[in-house]
Amino acid sequence: MKISDQVVLVTGSSRGLGKAIASAFNSEGARLVVNGTDKDRVEAVAKEFNALPYTADITQPDQVRALFHAAEQHFKQPITTVVNNALRYTFNGDGRSTLGQITWDEFHAQISGAVRGALNTTQAALPGFGQLRSGRIINIGSNLFQSPVVPYHDYVASKGALLAFTRTAAVDLGGQGVTCNMVTGGLLSVTDASAATPKAVFDQIEAVTPLRKVTTPEDVAGAVLFFASPWCEFPIGIAAVCSEYTSKIQGSSAPGHKQYCLHCF
Numbered sequence: 001m002k003i004s005d006q007v008v009l010v011t012g013s014s015r016g017l018g019k020a021i022a023s024a025f026n027s028e029g030a031r032l033v034v035n036g037t038d039k040d041r042v043e044a045v046a047k048e049f050n051a052l053p054y055t056a057d058i059t060q061p062d063q064v065r066a067l068f069h070a071a072e073q074h075f076k077q078p079i080t081t082v083v084n085n086a087l088r089y090t091f092n093g094d095g096r097s098t099l100g101q102i103t104w105d106e107f108h109a110q111i112s113g114a115v116r117g118a119l120n121t122t123q124a125a126l127p128g129f130g131q132l133r134s135g136r137i138i139n140i141g142s143n144l145f146q147s148p149v150v151p152y153h154d155y156v157a158s159k160g161a162l163l164a165f166t167r168t169a170a171v172d173l174g175g176q177g178v179t180c181n182m183v184t185g186g187l188l189s190v191t192d193a194s195a196a197t198p199k200a201v202f203d204q205i206e207a208v209t210p211l212r213k214v215t216t217p218e219d220v221a222g223a224v225l226f227f228a229s230p231w232c233e234f235p236i237g238i239a240a241v242c243s244e245y246t247s248k249i250q251g252s253s254a255p256g257h258k259q260y261c262l263h264c265f
Contacts, residue, residue, distance in 0.1 A: 001134060003229055006030030007071060007079045011058050011121065012086030014041035017140065017185065020217030021083055021224050022049055028225065033071045033079065035086070058086050058117040068124040070194075078128025081099050081136040084118040084162075084207075110158035115165055120168060134177040138193050138227045139166050140220075141184035159184075169239035179236045181227045185220040 012018040014036030018096055032051035034147055039055045046053035053073050056063040064102045064264065072078050088109070097106055114145045124178055129135030142159040146153060163182055170180040 001080060001230065004223065006081045006136075006228065007031045007033070007069070007075045007077055008081040008083065008228070009033040009035060009079050009121065009125075010083040010085055011117065013043045013083075014038055016061045016219060017086040017087075017217040018083075019045055021085060021221045023053070023227070024185050024218070024221035026051070031075050033067070035067065036256075041229050058084075058120055059112050061120045062119040064124045065227075068128065072128065078131055078217070079211070080124055080128070080132060080134070082121050082137070083119055083124050083138045083140070083224060083228075086113060086117055087140075088113055096152055099151070099153060107157060108152045110154040111161055114158035114162045118165055120160060129176065129178050131172075131179075135173075135179075136228050137166075137169065137173075137180040138187065138224050139163075139180070139182045140224075141166075141182045143184050145184070167237045168244065174236050179227070179233070181236065182234075183220060183223045183227065185215060 003025065006025075008022075008030045010018050010022045010025070010032070010115055013022040013032075013034045018036075018141045022034055026031055026049040032046075034046040034049065034050055034051045034054060035058070036045075036052050037055060037057055042053045042055050045051070050225055054067045054070060056067045058064055068079055095104075118137075122137060125135060125137070139162055143158045144150065145163060146170065147157050155261060165181045166180055173180055
């Protein structure tokens with residue numbers, strides 16, 4: 001399906017990376033649902049993109065089901081594409097909870113936001129995907145799972161769990177014409193979540209990156225568009241790493257499907 005024919009939900013799209021992803025879809029003519037928990041921000045971004053604003057907590061299944069119903073009523077078509085991006089986290093370096101300090105409640109909060117949120121949106125999307133006999137799910141991961149250079153224990157655990165969910169969902173839904181993939185970003189320059197990161201860290205990353213730049217939200221948004229596009233109808237269960245140092249696409253596949261492993265240097 002062409003992006004201009006899609007109805008796209010980007011969770012957590014009232015700011016940061018989510019807003020950049022929504023902007024990318026908007027530039028390609030998609031119909032958008034802007035989501036977040038701050039009503040004023042959601043409505044402001046939706047107005048900017050001529051999108052449907054919907055304030056909802058994606059960890060709450062009733063609110064998510066209501067969002068999908070409202071979108072289908074508004075666009076006269078089910079949501080075709082789900083980008084699970086919503087995040088509540090601050091990358092504060094030495095201010096993080098160390099292993100000796102961190103509590104299970106901190107783990108639970110991150111896992112609930114990442115995995116429970118993705119589960120809720122996926123389950124709410126399935127009836128519409130069934131009508132369309134197709135669908136796209138794109139989850140946002142983190143390269144800290146592959147290389148935890150800063151041990152954000154709760155955040156990294158949640159993204160690892162989300163990668164597992166991405167791959168099992170890909171196997172479960174592939175036969176229904178639904179693809180489920182992940183785009184993994186690195187430290188982004190600069191979002192609300194990364195604003196507390198010292199400038200020296202950004203400078204160090206920039207110095208060792210082949211392109212001499214730090215990954216931006218727009219860089220990640222481009223990879224998300226690819227997975228939503230007609231050029232990506234076959235890959236399934238892929239984790240595309242769009243970050244500093246080297247960019248890698250590492251994938252698994254459903255039974256009977258080819259494996260993908262593309263390294264871009």
